[in-house]
Amino acid sequence: MSLVEQLNADMKAAMKAKDKETLSVIRMLKADLSNEQIKAGHDLSADEELSVVSREMKQHVEERDSYADADREDLVADLQAQIEVLKRYMPEQLSEEEVRAIVQETIQAVGASSKADMGKVMGALMPKVKGKADGKMINQLVQSELA
CATH class of the missing domain: 1.10.1510.10 (Uncharacterised protein YqeY/AIM41, N-terminal domain)
Incomplete structure (x- = not known):
């Protein structure tokens, strides 16, 4: 439907x-x-x-x-x-732990090592979690992982 x-x-x-x-x-x-x-x-x-x-x-x-x-x-x-x-019309939201795992996997996949690579990480990450997680939380997790 x-x-x-x-x-x-x-x-x-x-x-x-x-x-x-x-x-x-x-x-x-x-x-x-x-x-x-x-x-x-x-x-x-x-x-x-x-x-x-x-x-x-x-x-x-x-x-x-x-x-x-x-x-x-x-x-x-x-x-x-x-x-x-x-x-009711949004897909099931991912937990912070699930998002953190996806963030870490994406960082390794794109070979990011510093905050300068944040754009590459976000570009690869957002299609995976679109609508399933809050953008602010994703941004904070990526920043903390790249720090």
Whole structure:
């Protein structure tokens, strides 16, 4: 089942359950996917769909964090609920240990030895973990391994 089909099925279920929060997130995600499809000029591949969902997840997390810094707990709770809905459409996230193993394997594969090689490592690493791990965590792990 494609992501759009899954979203349509979940949207119907949310309408029947009168779950306004889930419904609004699903509608937003469907609109983003539709806009991306129009911009691309073709049906989106699974990777392209994943990148749209990942982008939305990242935006919501950053927005939640900024509201938390401003002590706006009411908005933080709303955004956290939206993030939980978005997580349903993300692939299973890798643990820090799994990411560290992939980072070490990639560093050996590209022959990196210093922080100057970080670009090579990240370029080889990101396709392996796209959508499965947080970019900040990946960056920190690569920096610590190359230090």
